[in-house]
Amino acid sequence: DAGVIQSPRHEVTEMGQEVTLRCKPISGHDYLFWYRQTMMRGLELLIYFNNNVPIDDSGMPEDRFSAKMPNASFSTLKIQPSEPRDSAVYFCASSLARGLGYTFGSGTRLTVV
């Protein structure tokens, strides 16, 4: 298995533009998580899915952020409109179930100018 695959690896966009981050979890993993990492706030859980259903989105910072998981092999995190304070590394992770260790993707480094 290729592991958790995220794209793009780097994204530079102008303030106000829409940004879409993509994630392909490990096949067979029922849980998918989106995290944001910054120096100031560390790793923050944004949202997670179980069997493609959003379970907890309380970490999504505001309505500009949305996430979907249309099927078991694909998820997106969208920011619209983007702002400079959204600049961070966004990680997707997946796991089998019930508290097992998560496998992280390589992350997307987002820079909003």
Place this chain on the structure above:
Amino acid sequence: GENVEQHPSTLSVQEGDSAVIKCTYSDSASNYFPWYKQELGKRPQLIIDIRSNVGEKKDQRIAVTLNKTAKHFSLHITETQPEDSAVYFCAASSDYSGGGADGLTFGKGTHLIIQP
């Protein structure tokens, strides 16, 4: 919700010495405690984890201890080597019966520096 505190934020040790990183958690329902290592520019990777029914777990040079009464757990690295230099994150989650894995709450990380 869960709150995980991690100390120290930076730890510098001589190569060959031991390193200890400590974490505390707030939610007494938490029962799963993994540790991740993140090298510069790379993804966090799981290095060891422990469940609440175990007080200690060891894997070669790394070990984790858990004190549920005091709600703290620690990572111990012995005979440190240059390749141990990285940021280490502790985390905690609850494994509610029938509910499956909850999202991990991470500590802020410890930058471990191994001095040659």
